[in-house]
C-alpha cells in the first residue's frame with residue numbers, strides 16, 4: 214500500500230523519477246509508446262489480465278520462488294543471516310521470465326504478432342524465446358556478437374526454441390548495441406511488432422512496467438521473511454545491470470526506511486581502471502535508449518563501452534528509478550570486480566551447492582563484505598536472480614581450466 | 617528567429633522550385649576534408665545544409681550514417697568542434713541556412729543552455745534532435761525558440777491525425793516529413809504515397825515541408841520535388857563519400873569532387889522538376 218509521502222508512487226505522468234526517466238525517442242516511435250502505455254494502464258486494471266498472469270507465473274514459471282536461508286554461508290561469514298531469494302529456480306533459470314510473461318501477454322492483448330528483444334547474457338533472450346514458443350509468436354532476438362561468443366549455450370537454447378538470433382556487429386558488440394539494433398527494427402516494423410525490453414531501461418512506460426512485473430520478487434520475499442522471521446530484513450542486496458531484478462526486490466520495501474537497499478554494480482577490472490560497468494558509481498546523468506539516467510560517457514557525451522565478465526551487467530547505463538533512488542539517498546551503491554564475482558561464484562557453489570549466475574555473483578561478492586559487518590542478529594536478503602549453468606565456460610576460462 | 621530558413625524558403629517559392637537539403641556528418645571523414653566539402657555545398661546546389669552531430673549510438677540511423685558517425689568520432693569531432701566548423705562556414709556564407717541534426721546526449725552533456733547560446737552565436741539556424749519528441753519540449757525546444765533558433769520536427773507515417781497537432785505545436789522553419797518508417801538509408805520512398813502524405817500535412821500547416829529518407833538518385837529527388845518544398849538527401853551522400861575512402865578509411869584524391877558532383881546531379885534533378 215502506498216502512503217502519503219510514499220516513495221512508491223513514481224514516476225509522474227511523463228515517466229520522470231526526479232530528473233531521470235522520460236521519453237527520449239524518435240517521433241516514429243512516440244505513437245507506439247503512447248499506445249503501449251494506454252494498453253498497460255488498461256491491463257493493470259483488468260482482473261482477467263492479472264488472473265492470466267498469475268496462472269502462468271504459478272504453473273509455467275514455478276512461482277513463488279523459495280526464500281532460502283544460506284546457513285553454511287551465514288556461518289562462514291559470521292555476521293548477518295543471509296537469505297537467498299531463489300529466482301534462479303524459475304523456468305529458464307533467471308528472473309527475466311517474470312517480465313517476459315507479462316509483456317507477451319500484453320502484446321497479445323494488443324494484437325501484436327512479432328516480438329523483438331535485445332539480450333546480453335542471453336537470459337532475457339531465452340525467456341523471451343521460451344514464452345514466444347509457448348504462445349506461438351514470432352521471436353527475433355538481437356545479441357551483440359561479443360555476447361554471442363561468450364554465451365554460446367544460451368544462443369543454442371534460443372535457436373532450439375525457434376527464435377531468430379541476430380548478431381549485432383556495431384559499436385561495442387554487446388548489450389547497448391543490441392538495444393540500438395532492436396530499436397532500429399522497431400522503428401522499421403511499427404505495425405505488428407512489440408519490443409520486449411528486458412530491463413528497467415528504455416522510454417516510459419518500460420521502466421515502470423518492467424518494475425511492476427518484477428515486483429513479484431519483493432512482494433513474495435516480504436511475505437516469506439515475515440513468515441520465517443516475523444520481521445522485515447535489515448538489508449536487501451542485488452546486482453544491477455539495467456536494474457530489473459534489483460528494483461523487483463526493492464520496490465515493495467521502498468517505504469520501509471529501516472531496510473537498507475544495496476545495488477551492486479559490475480566493477481570489471483576495477484572502477485579506477487575505466488574498464489567497468491559501474492554507471493552510478495562513475496557515470497553522470499545522460500540520455501540513452503529513451504530515458505535520462507546515470508550513464509558512462511566521455512567529455513563529449515559519447516557513450517563509453519562497458520566492461521564486465523558478466524554479459525548481463527555489461528551495460529553503460531542503469532534504470533531511471535535506481536538513478537533517482539541513489540540521488541535521494543534511499544539506495545546505496547556498491548560494486549564488485551570480475552575477480553571478486555568469480556570468487557563468490559566458487560564460494561557459493563562449494564558452500565551452498567548452488568551455481569549462481571555471474572550477475573548475482575556480484576551481489577554475493579558484496580554480501581561477503583556486508584554480512585560480516587552487520588551483527589548476527591541482522592537479516593539480509595540477496596537476490597539470487599539467475600543460475601550459473603550458462604556461465605561455466607566463462608568461469609572455466611577465467612580459472613584457466615579447459616572443458 | 618535568425619530568419620535564414622524562412623528567407624530561403626521564401627526565395628525558393630519565388631523561384632517556383634523546390635530546394636535541395638543535404639546531410640553529411642560533421643567531421644566525416646576528417647575535419648579538414650569535411651570543411652572543404654561544406655564550403656563547396658552552396659555552389660554545388662545545396663539550398664539548405666544539415667550537419668549531423670556525431671553520436672556513438674545513432675539509434676535511428678542505418679549502416680551508412682552509423683559508419684559516418686564513427687569515422688568522424690574517430691577523427692576527433694566533438695560538439696565544440698562542430699560549432700567551430702559552423703562559425704568558419706558562416707563567416708564566408710551569410711545566407712545558407714545551417715541545421716544541426718543529432719541526438720540529445722552530447723548536447724545534454726555539453727550543457728543545453730550553453731550549447732544553444734554557442735550554436736546561435738556560431739550561426740546555426742535550426743536544430744533537429746531525433747530523440748526529443750514534443751513530450752520533452754521543455755528540455756531544448758522551448759529554450760531554443762526563446763533564443764531564435766528554429767526547432768524542426770519530424771513527421772512520420774505513424775504521425776496520425778491525433779498526433780499531428782502535438783508535432784506541429786512548436787515546430788518552426790519547416791516540417792521534415794520522413795517518408796518511411798525505418799532507419800536512414802535503407803529503403804526508398806514511393807513518390808505517389810509521399811504526395812498524398814504531403815497533401816495531408818499541408819491541410820494542417822503553412823510551414824514548408826521537406827521530405828527525406830530513402831532519396832538516392834536525381835530522378836527520385838525530382839519526383840519528390842514535385843510534391844514537397846524540399847528534398848533531403850543524406851545516406852546517398854555519405855555513401856558516396858565512403859566509396860572514396862581507402863582501406864584504412866583515408867580520403868582518396870577526388871573525394872570532395874565526387875561528393876559535390878553527386879550534390880550537383882541531385883540539385884539538377886530538383887531544379888528541373890516542375891512544381892504541380
Ligand SMILES: Cc1ncc(COP(=O)(O)O)c(C=O)c1O
Pocket residue numbers: 307308309333334335336337411412413452453454455456457458459524525526570572573598599600
Ligand atoms: C541472471 C541475471 N541477473 C541480472 C541481470 C541484469 O539485469 P537486471 O539488472 O535488469 O536484473 C541479467 C541480465 O541478463 C541476468 O541474466
